[in-house]
Amino acid sequence: MTTPTSGDPSSAAPAAADSPSAAARVPVIETVALTKHFPVRGRGSRGKVVHAVEGVDLRLDAGSVVALVGESGSGKSTVARLIAQLLPRTSGDVLLQGSSVRVRLGRSFRRYVRNVQMILQDPFASLNPVHTVGYVLTRSVSIHNPGLSRAERDQKVRGLLEQVELRPAERYLAKFPHELSGGQRQRVAIARALGATPKALLADEPVSMLDVSIRIGVLNLLQRLKSDLDLAILYITHDIASARYFADETVVMYAGQVIERGPSEEVTQRPRHPYTQLLIASAPDADQLAGREERPAKGEPPSLIDPPTGCRFNPRCPFAMDVCRQERPPMFELEDGQKAACWLYDEGRAEERAAAFGAGVAAGITNGVAVA
């Protein structure tokens, strides 16, 4: 959905998706109507399920970062775990370079894992405390590159450390995880993932556990790796401001569904879906103190066992209409590659739109075209 080779997020050209070259380029990972229902255990819940992820379409291209944002419990991690094949999906499909992935065992699974690596939130838990950095990386390199000579392997391990900016490499080889800072540990986890020479990285809140002062360093590293290694990166975060800086495209989830998507700058500067607007308005921002709109955000995230009918945001939405309670809104295609699943963008609802956003703002918003 974005210009595949450009490193500059602001140049993410939404129109590229329609241009022949981009269309011809096969995405590294694609999910089609990806769905996960977890069975609910316990008395009186027979047959009930948690609708954790429903109908999620994602496209990860080489050399680009897609951010997945949304509140706690909206299904972000589940999407990543489905893509990583750590969980069986209920329905829908995951494609690696155009072919459906239906493996969970054996050699083909290993091939898939090599191509799709996951980086987790907690660098403390993800590294075994009894192994040195050298051991961890050597193991990753040997598993994924059998047949390397010892010298080649050692060289590759050093190269990995250099790549994640742990220099000089020698200083880190003999260290145990507890001798490293959080940021260094997360770099080792990234190096381990790179040991597989993956095509895609799934980074689930890779910096949330790190100190604010060192987060930027790790995010800059991920962005550099994306361009240097032409990686496709899924960046899961609560922090929509970081999505603005580090992701070409931003996808917003609410209660298991994608409700808005588009180039990160558009989505963060001009959110279209009422939930995204609430999310942006809630983020702390010292620059905006005077201008904060008072649009009280009431209510709790919905139950995923008995989700609200129609639009899942309707119980909290200040603009909810009758149709919102009855029918799930499709994705409406708006200008500049932005899409939002909200009935306000339906043709013939210009009046409601003006009432919701103020006539001036609404005048700048065209009708959407339902695309899904």
Place this chain on the structure above:
Amino acid sequence: MTLLDAAAAATPPRERKPVLEIRDLSVDYGYDQNAVHALQGVDLTLHAGEVLGLAGESGCGKSTLAYAATRLLPPPGVITGGSVTFTSARDGHGGDLLRMNDAELRAQRWRDTAIVFQGAMNSLNPVYTVGRQLVDGILAHKPRTRDAREQARARALELLEMVGIPKDRLGSYPHQLSGGMRQRVMIAMALALEPEIVIMDEPTTALDVVMQRQIVEQIMQLKDELGFSVIFITHDVSLLLELADRIAIMYAGRIVEDASSEEVYKMPRHPYTAGLLHSFPPLRGPKRDLAGIPGSPPDLVNLPTGCKFHPRCPYAFDECKLTDPALGPTRFGAAEPERQVACLLNDERVAPGPIPLELGVRPEGDRIA
């Protein structure tokens, strides 16, 4: 309160009554040479009606300060020196908390100062309803009269309503509430005895931004209604810039900068503060370069010599390795009497030339957006 209100309130220095004065407070974890020097000579003042923000990286001593100031420090923590003086803004009673005996402390705690512990929302007892836990909490501090339980129940309902939880949730078990609701219950508990000071240690960190905003707005509203003062602890400076009147920035167990929110934001004086401000990607406005801070937070057992920030400081000069700067006036001295900083760049006797541009925004005239 917004930055603008804060600015308006700050310009004619209104009369500010201190309710909590922390002086030269030091805390170690452990004894001998392996002791972690978690706090070193901390000075901090909370004024009546004020929201004082306390920010800094993980491990810099924020929670330790909160525990020490309320005498709730768990072992092996030891207060090695200092004083913490409470003076009621309501009737003037008080004294040095560090010198009170157990009975005096018990009377003081929760009634004068209450604390919402970090991660507290996960410490509710899973086998009792939140109503029961609220009622028990209130009863623990009330004389045992015959209708005490009835009164406590009524008060619990009142408190829940105050923090925006429907009354019918009194009978809910903690797991039946969302994280945001559990956190509100903890806030309700802290407010039960109408304290004058509420210390909140990362009250919103585990919540997503929408819930965070709801809770923060609720706290501010309650503060105005009930008239308590707040110490708000978080690592998220951007949140503090919005809600705090003053901000104290901590590094390695010391306060390195203490100023009004607006001053911290528009003219930081300490290189660490400036680094923190450049660590947050701004959500709005033009994109700007993000630097973060090189290196990582120091090991408190093996602290660097001199200024504890010098290994990471872009402006460090020779003297920084030798002298540990004390918290004191800024280079602009009397022009900004209300703020303090601990950085040798502000000491003209040793600083090598003019103050770096980034840290030298003049107090007057430069108050531009």
